[in-house]
Amino acid sequence: MIGSKSFYMSVWRWHFFAGLYVVPFLIMLATTGLIMLYSTILERFQNPDLYQVEHVTDQAISYEAQYELVMAKYPDDSISRFYLPAAPEEATRFQVQTEDGTLQVFVDPYKGEVLGDLSISESLYSWADNTHGTFMIGLTGDRMIEIAASLTVLLILTGVFLWWPAKGQSKLKAATTISKKNGRVFWRDLHSVIGVWVAIILLFFCISGLSWASVWGGKLTQAWSTFPMAKSASSVSSTLTHEDLNVKGLKQIPWGLEQAPLPESTAKGPTSITLDHVIADAKTMGFTQFQVHFPRNDVGVYTATASTMGKDIKNAWDDRTIHFDRYSGSVLADVGFMDYNWFAKSMAVGIALHMGLFGVWNLILCTIFASSVILLCVSGLIMWWKRRPNASLTLSPPPMPKNFARWKHAVWFLLPISFLFPMAAIAIISVVSLDRITNFVAPKFRNLWAK
Structure with a gap:
């Protein structure tokens, strides 16, 4: 059955229909992914006067004093986050929530002055991230992208099947040979070679990306994988979760904690501990590079995070989040x-690889991969365009197998994907229904037109 021509045509037909939906999304995801890889580097390069201080001395003011400087500069706004400088010549950074969005505010700790701010909400990274995750149309875009990522798994499996060499043929030759002939054969070989080399990495990116999606991620895998904070902290919030520590356009909280409720301060006191107190305790507990999130309300907590998600560290094995009681300073959860x-x-680990955070080699690998995905999609489109009948404006899918039983066998072949990814199941059922309707109705219209 699997070796028959009818089955091959069925798989090819599925590959075509999946690609029809997926290709625009893959091009968008690869392009915005490249932008996110380099936008932070570009921002630092364009704003050295904010990220770097001019003169380093031994007389830096305290972190609490820097916090008060920012409070005085933005009296009607709230400070949500502090970044520990990575080096003495770096400015201290705070995140400030305003009515118009989130700002990144820079402070010179030696001169004791605010250097300026940059918008996070309107940054290139924020635009790319919003497009990458929701197509900038909210939950609808999230669901559309989840369908595309789910169908990409189908695209990978069917693509590898179509590429697989016949018995006795060299797999290495099939994975490295591109015809020198012009035309569709060249593009077919280029498409196949790129596809088979990026298949595993693309599958990895799909799974790690789907883990952020609202259905497969939010309702299934992330909900099941969330750390049970209520078993660790004596008191947790009924309304606030770790995801509330993120700001729009910038996810920096570890994935496994996002849905976990935040602990609450249990001690009572007239004043909170200082930022310097939190930083000193975090360093004593082994933190090196980290962020501090400020309490959100009267029973809120100070939270110190060091994670690859927040780009504080490069080794995911060193991920760590600690919550401090805002009054007593005691550790509520570690x-x-x-x-x-x-x-x-x-x-x-996967998100760090996905975002190119493990170092230069990871950044280069992600760049090559994203560029290859774009070329893979473009080569597929060119190959389809060259296969179309001259002057045809139809989709021109691969022909329906003469033996429809083979088409049904191909559908059974897709069941594992349907069970694993609910949004893919909806898409597959829709394609089957539309394809059957089209093949039933089209001949009748042709006969009617002929009359």
């Missing part, structure tokens, strides 16, 4: 990489 379940651990 969650590290080893406390995650196996899927959350995989995501901590």
